[in-house]
Amino acid sequence: MATSNAPAPLSRMTGWIPYAGLLVLFWGVWGAFSSLPTKWYGYPDPMVYVVWALTMILPAWISLRGKRFDRGRVAAGYGLLIGLTGAGGQLLLFKALTIGPAYIIFPIIALSPAITVLLAFGALRERLGALSWTGVVLALAAVVLFSVSPGDGGDAGWLYLVLAVLVCVAWGVQAFFMRKAAVAGVADETTFGWMTISGLLLIPVAIVMMGGLPLDFPWQAPALTAVTQLLNAVGALFLVMAMSRGKASIVAPVTNALAPVLTIVLSLVVFGASPTGFQLAGIVLALVGSTLMVYRSEKSAEAEGVDVARAD
Template sequence: MIALLLALGSSLAYGCADFLGGLGSRKAHVLRTVMVAAPASLAVELLLWPFLGASFDTRTLAWGAASGLASAIAFALLYKTLAMGPMNVLSPVTAVVSAVLPVGVGLAQGEDLGLAASVGLPLALASVVLVSAGPGGGSARPARPALLLAFGAGAAIALQLIFLDQAPSGSGVGPLIVGRAVSSAVTLAAAAVMRRRLGSEKPAYVMSAAAGVLDSVANLLFLLGARSGDLAVVAVITALYPAATVLLARRVLAERIHRSQLIGLGTAAVAVSLLALS
């Protein structure tokens, strides 16, 4: 139950962070947004260090750095994807990809699912697909480049989560700190190389920083959830993050929610209930 609640909290935080990051990237080049979001995320993890502890052995450094590199790629691809829109289609597409890969890894590692989880897990995956269903006739259709970016973002997110799960369970927030330090360094280096192409537009500082803070909270909740439960279950519940993005896009941007997405949200509620019984 604790792992499930942590995964739900991670999902909510990821969804809100994605919405703010995508919205902020409409005002300036995506790298300008990430240049604010990544350091803000690192600051949160450094503040948590005295309370949650951290170790930095070789495995922590290796898996943390790998997750940081994947995170930097995910940040850039995801925010660029959501900036192109429509958010209510592209955000769920990333979730489908980000859910499938960790589930495969978790099952390959021999995670033993009970009867309720064996039913709830496929339902949760189905709910992610339903929430990701194509738009209705009155909704804007995403361009092919946006869809390709969404698939790439989903794969990068999946790798980030898998790498975090591989870090030693006693390392505290060490892998998060290493990962965010690496992603911040990669982002700043990329911005320096591409400085002439970034344009003169200023990023939405508050929105971008808030996205980074929420992303850090989401990473922490996922890490704690994966340490106390099965990666396959935690990853799928975390992958429901588009629900928050879709609802915010509906509320703030007046983007249409397709009927299948509503069915997907209902299916997710059933799946979460079953997983809570496992």
């Protein structure tokens, strides 16, 4: 039977772009303004986490509508592991954003692919190409540059840098298990559903950290928190939609690089911050390094998918 070599329709090739653009917009704005409820109203960062966990319900419901939610042991195991590392990272992130600048924190977090790459190398014995190793080296150089010029955390000193690195590690581990879950056949919408459940499970931990629910804040504090965190939650849904419509090796590097760039630009323009030369160099190296690693990782994942399809 003859096969057609005709190119895919343009709509299929570019259908991911609107969703990726919305993701960059939503996550970029969220990153820049997420700390405002705490800075303006003194709203506790654990309470910001509580609101974020609740906002995840909406995109989870949309993504699962009309689809089967897998409650099996494999899906639940991977889903809870992915969700708890992601939600734990969010809990630390909100604390970091209250004491440090977003234009430094988000480039550090963008280095999480380095953790994923190194885990794949150590645990799965995956071979790493030149792009992956180049990205890892640039990531290490970026961390060194950030560490020699902390100076923006006020009395907190190095704490926000430590928290940002912990978030980076948590989300790198999360991405590693996301990949394993996909290989195991767990659907994206199921993973997203378990991520939402995991976020809700950690709400009691956040409440204990606060010593109870705070009731003495003006309505503007939870309202502003809900708006900014809804940007975060819906942005995650746009990521799922973009990934389902385009090649991951294109979508992931674009979104991984551009969302932090928008956060950095908005933070510098709106809040009038001025990074040091070391910090600026670290930002550039972090974004370039993370983009290289994400591209190489997703390209390898797509190649594995083709091999599996041929074997079947």
